[in-house]
Amino acid sequence: MFATLLQVGLGGAIGALLRFGAGVGLTRLVGGGFPLAVLPVNVLGSFVMGVLFIWSLEKEMTHLNPFLLTGILGGFTTFSAFSLEAFLLWEDGLPGQALAYVALSVVLSIAGLALGVWLARGAFA
Template sequence: MIQTLLQVAMGGALGSAARYLVNVTAMRLLGPGFPWATVAVNVAGSFLMGVLVVSLAHRDAMRLAPFLMTGVLGGFTTFSAFSLDALTLWERGQAGAASAYVLGSVAASLAAIVAGIAVTRAFLA
């Protein structure tokens, strides 16, 4: 149990650091007007989750799931930042942008996990 907990913690540290780098990069490139970094990490994380769930099962390597899926991707993606970003847009009086952000993020993340699974299954077939 302790070994699995350490795997999750190490993966979470890596994922959180990667998310921070995406946030800094997006802010520098796109500015603070819209939460593009959160969209990017959640969509990319959903795609990677699809890739990992198929790849790890195919290779009988689910023992890596705590580190990669719970740790790295759990640290990389974020629902709390998504919620804060949506509320911030709403409170700024940008109801349309808030709605587009919520609906677009959820739709894109669902599409990304489906794509990740499909691409990986096709690649491994």
């Protein structure tokens, strides 16, 4: 278990550095305003998650998933894990659950962020 935790931690550090670098690079390239740096990171991370998920199954390399999927891609973008979970629900013939998961994740995450901002503004004002 400790080795798996180290794999996730090391991969997460690598993914976070990649996300930060991509964000800085894209912001310098296209400027600020619309959060354009986040969108390509989420799309790219989701694409790579799909490729690596199938690759690890087909090549019987799932032992690398804690490092690659949870670690690197989780650090790069948690949106990729969200995308995989939603897709697997859909692929398992549960479109209602997939759509509910997507809707609840987006709405409740934004609501959670808004509540955190509201509470923090009151606490730190």
